[in-house]
Amino acid sequence: MNEEDSPYLPESATILNVKKMAENEKLFEIELDSGEALNHDPGQFVEVSVPGVGEVPISISSSPTKEGNSFELCIREVGNVTGVIHTLEKGDEIGIRGPYGEGFPVDELKGHDVIFIAGGLGIAPLRSLINYTLDRREEFEDVKILYGCKKPCELLYEDEVEEWREMDEIDYRETVDECPDDVCWEGNVGVITTLIPGVDIDLDNSYTVVCGPPIMYRFVLQELKEKKVPDERIYLSLERRMKCGVGKCGHCQINGKEGEFYVCQDGPVFNYDVVKDFEEAL
Amino acid sequence: MKIIKKNVFEGLVDELIENDEREIIGVQSKDSKYVFDRLEKAEGLELDYDVTILPPKKYFMPQRETLVEYETREGLEMEPVNEVIPRIIIGIHPYDLEAIKQMDKVFADSPKDSNYLEKRENSVLIGVNMQQTSDWSFAGSMGTATVDDGYDLMLTDLGKKYAVEIGSSKGSDLLEKISEDVRDASPEEIDKVEKAKEEIKDEFDKELDFSPQKLPSLLADTYDQDDFWEENAEDCYSCGTCNIVCPTCYCFDVQDFSDISLEEGERMRQWDGCMLEAFAEVAGGENFREERAERYRHRYMRKGRYLYNRFGDIACVGCGRCSSQCVPDIADPTDIFNKLWRGKDE
Amino acid sequence: MSDDIDVNVEYLTRVEGHGNIEVNAKDGEIEKCEWQVIEAPRFFESLVVDRDWKELHHVTSRICGICSIGHTLASLKATEDAMDIDISEQDKKLRKLALHAENMQSHVLHVGYLALPDLLDSKSVVPLTETHSEEVKTVIRLHKLANTMSDVVTGRTTHPQRLIPGGFTKIPNERELEELKEKLEDSVDDLKAVADLLENLAPKIPDFRRETEYISLTHEDEYGLYGGDICSSDTGTTDVDEYLDITNEYTVPQSTAKYTKNNRESYMAGALARLNNNYQQLSPMAKEIAGKFDLDPMEYNPYMNTIAQLVEVVHSVEDSIGIIEELLDKGLEKQGEYNSPDIEPKAGRGIGAVEVPRGILFHDYTYDEEGKCTEANCIIPTNQNHGNIQQDMEKMVPEIIGKKPEDEIELTLEMLVRAYDPCISCSTHYVDIDFVE
């Protein structure tokens, strides 16, 4: 069989660097063995293979504007494949397929304010877009980042967050659901929705992009509704079980009265106005 | 339309079994049922059957199939795998031909699934018009009791002879071998075939009370009738039988298996089913279709609506396999669709 | 060499199930000399009570994984006896193949994996995979052949699926049988290689003799395994239905299993008993191999049981080839893929006896009109051998005490028990002493 023909054949890639970010998350810097760049859009994902163990979809966490041909994945250890990935080290080989899916509509966002709302691991896909906007800062208007975690120790990308805190050209706000007494934390305490009321949103000129655990969406969207943010100005990145990444295996289908979506092809980034009536979406 | 004697056709099949390098598959009996299986002799063919346990889909998308092989002895090496066995498949009913046409669209959709497509391209499909119908089938209602294309050859039983329609050059090539014994059909014979096709449409015990074209909107309207779905799904085992036996179900699972050396292994896909409990479950335990009723509804939506939205086909061809093989007897599409239809007017 | 010994083998290894050896002597005086069976009870004769006749063989197969085919067959024969169910000649032949497969599998396992290490001064077969890799591979090939046969005939290597009251759910096809026959024929070299190996090691087999009674099945037309009458080397034949008169179970304090005796203090069952009783009916090549070891009736050395097992493997191979030829010559009578004989259950009692690797096995069931089991009794061969092992030990210990160092005595005793190839996991039940006939 001609190699190009199989959509299921991963390319081999090598881990250039592993960085522990929090108790269950590590950042992997990866380069394709072909030496070529991944050429992804912010918000797209790849299928990561550990031969003999399995394959998992992971959002690309670095921006295509990043220097060099490597890309970054932020992976939380939750199960079988991710568990084994966490044991890998610099120099180990893995398989990569992709990039897949529809990313964020970068061109549509250009020339507008962009408000990022990230909960927990939701920062991973958003970071590709955040860094994109920072690298091409002049192409966007105001940039606001709202980032919430359960506890301070779960904060990801600490070095970058430190820079965001200091940056004048963006508005960065953070919160934790709870903070143990013995930890020093200067930010807000409370769920992510508590940050939203305090943010100025230029309804005509801004886009809001949201990513977080399933439970978060309902509350954030409620809050945005109260602020009268138009539904079509909200983008979400959704997650579903996935086996093939190329619209065949059927696992990532989302249904509702209106029809259906395949997260791997029609998403993972969706416009809220399009998916809001899908019972299974949110 | 051509005519060949039955014994000539059998001779052809035996000759193919003997000399053709392709595998010859045909419908055969298994206990009280029928299956598509490798033919040892033309004698074993049972072309007057009602329905097979599994559809012929298994030859293009095997129940289990290796997609990728890997080896890690000297660095990671991965190879795509596609075991293509060229085949001639004899005895496919019209509804299954229709289903294959639908599957072709799914797997040809970008990115193409070469594992399916290459197997498909290397197959010759010999259809046969139905003489008897399964008690559970409703192909008449679904417009799949007969087909105009999708086959390489299509047989119709005319007593001691077969009328043969040629659908492609793959089909006509097969007839080359017996060209001396093939003659054109007479107008009366053509008439007989047309009549037989017309008649079979009314032979089905089960039927849909309305046009299948109305299914997509009917299902959209009834999606949130939670009580209805819950009631009907109550006895569901979540056993996936209705998925596995369906000619238009194609969802799959992918798993890795390593060799005992731990240095090589394969990635395999296996048929999966949306009725199985873990189908939409993700790490950490969140299950996006946790309730039996949600899964149950999903299957009907998928048959009557979702695939229509995506490819323009009603993804139920009315073969009745699901209903006949569901042990608690709750998987009959006509039953559910008709109930929904009746409920709509109330 | 001391006259004091203290042998205490807890959980004897390389046997199926759990047993201990305890021997104490002071100044040459034996204080204790015991073979103790300590298997946790599993209550099979109760498990089957109230169960449907279609399930009994499935349940009792689980008495023992090693002789699951034998238990299944004894169970089916008992049920068929109770309900007057006939089975076809073809099915009978296929069942004999199944029994041969199990006999071969179990004997090869015992001779090659469990007993051989003792003769090669090894503690197990694991080191032999390096020191004697060719020999181990030969044993593996024979073991695999037996399992292939079991797969082809019964559907699985352990706990057969196809054997049911009245016949088989499914039978092998002619092609499968032909392939099997070829494999059996090809195994002759391997059989000879194992025989040669053991012949060279024969001097290491302890020289010990004790006259005892041998009990097995015997059949006028064949080396009795699947059917026949009970035969005692002392008193001749008895009908299977009278098995209780032969087994005469009794209890002893050191064992959770029941002991048996007939004409003497104890008797022996198993390959050696069969060989002693039915030598004339062994296949030609089996006799030839037996000749290499001067093994012919009456052989009173229990250690020779291992050699008798080897001889039986050869017999099973040859006899199986013959059975397959008969089946193929006649042409296989086809049956459905999910065959389920039409049987009306009825009340009654039935007894089934077959020879399994370790000896004669009896299942005895009583059913009510609906085909529910009301009472059951199973007497398994290992239980029948416990008494004989004890007697052997009592005779042997005084003979070797003071003549061998303690560790050698221990090994000799272990080898003795192992020679019987006890399958203690099945010896988990007492019969109801007041069993009513």
Added chain:
Amino acid sequence: MKPEERPKAAFFDFAGCEGDQLQVANLEEKILDLLNIVELVSFREVMTEHSDDYDVAFIEGSITNSHDAERLNGIRENADVLVAIGACATIGGINSIRNVQDFEKVQERVYGDEREHYEAWEKAKPAKAVVEVDYEVHGCPIDREEFLHVVQSVVMGREPNIPDHPVCVECKLNENVCAFERDEFCVGPVTRAGCDSCCVNEGAICWGCRGLIDNPNEEAHEEVLEEYGLTAEEVIKKFDLYFAWQQEAREDE
């Protein structure tokens, strides 16, 4: 794998037929490959050598008295990973039929007058009822390939693929004629797959030896069996051939 990296493995048996250990022996030449990825340090059935220094313990058989429970506890303490193999060890197996019988009668039937003699629990229990179990290889007997897969997974540090759907799935993949279509009764619809529906493939029915799936629709199946002509009592019997311990454990939850 380098010899020194191989985890040390030990086999232990409790009340069972030892058919699962036999299945390990039945791996034939693959045993040699197996020895390349684990070091066997204790396996009473086939070796005299024994060591208490092991990483992975394989447990066969049910636990039926306090002596065995103590032994199992000791094994759990020694082992990093504990794997229950075979129905007796995973769900109580055939032994657990007695769990639904009157124990006085059970003892009397088998022991007659001497029942006091031996300690035996009223109920046979699987390993997980006594200690924490990390992995299970289901079946009576275990499937050799699945056993190998689990061992490999343990060595590789990955989760084995053990299905949690009914046997019917595999039965259909194998294109069997369903038991219910040939006037037989089957517990496949509530039994965990992974055996490749091996009993039905051989012309029989699924007996349930791999135990109930995590979330079986037992009520529906009971109804169906009754509809097909079984009495309520017969239905219960179908279920307690293998499910007795599991059903009771579920009720206790």
